């Protein structure tokens with residue numbers, strides 16, 4: 334059966350030295366608020382874009398890049414050659430109407446995370462040193478989170494961006510939770526994309542996306558550089574022994590608050606000693 338929520342990587346040349354690996358837009362997906370692109374850049378390649386109605390978080394996933402927007406120039410940013418160095422990286426936030434360039438100073442992979450610009454915000458460097466590192470969970474539910482653009486940081490008007498590392502034999506985004514109802518203070522409505530990487534690369538993880546009424550219920554074998562789209566519902570990830578999982582989450586919705594709702598059947602997992 335063809336999955337509507339799983340996107341395999343492509344390899345489309347979109348300019349000199351620029352390869353488009355993933356492109357999830359509101360125009361080619363069920364999403365209304367979240368967009369995601371992943372590009373590989375050869376040394377010296379320059380990616381250019383104007384964000385019209387959106388805001389964008391440019392994440393230097395790997396390699397060194399220089400990002401320019403108007404009078405702003407952030408040179409040689411990026412901290413790692415592989416996401417599995419497990420250290421935070423640098424990002425740049427740009428708001429609606431801005432034109433920016435990303436130039437690769439070394440071979441680089443860049444994640445472009447989009448959501449509607451609900452209010453104007455200044456262009457800003459989000460340095461690795463400002464990324465919060467959080468360890469969550471116990472037993473086989475442990476993961477490490479890098480908060481690149483959490484809801485406590487007002488730099489963006491709708492965008493939320495986090496990185497999550499899960500070691501083999503563990504689950505994350507677990508026990509299952511969702512955020513698909515605009516029902517604050519109990520729950521916020523946030524769509525989401527998951528960009529996955531695996532170490533070693535031949536690994537896979539399982540991700541299930543399902544709603545209470547099971548109108549969405551897909552369990553996917555997710556491989557290196559795949560994207561999983563979460564328009565609604567619970568979205569746990571399970572990682573087989575021997576492999577480390579990395580994913581980059583982009584979330585957005587009508588309100589910039591991450592308030593999730595745990596599936597009641599599984600909430601007991603949180604309350605163990």
Ligand SMILES: O=C(O)C[C@@H](O)[C@H](O)C(=O)CO
Nearest residue numbers: 469476495497505506507582
């Ligand atoms: O397992 C975690 O703590 C990470 C998740 O919260 C993940 O960022 C997510 O599910 C966002 O809704």
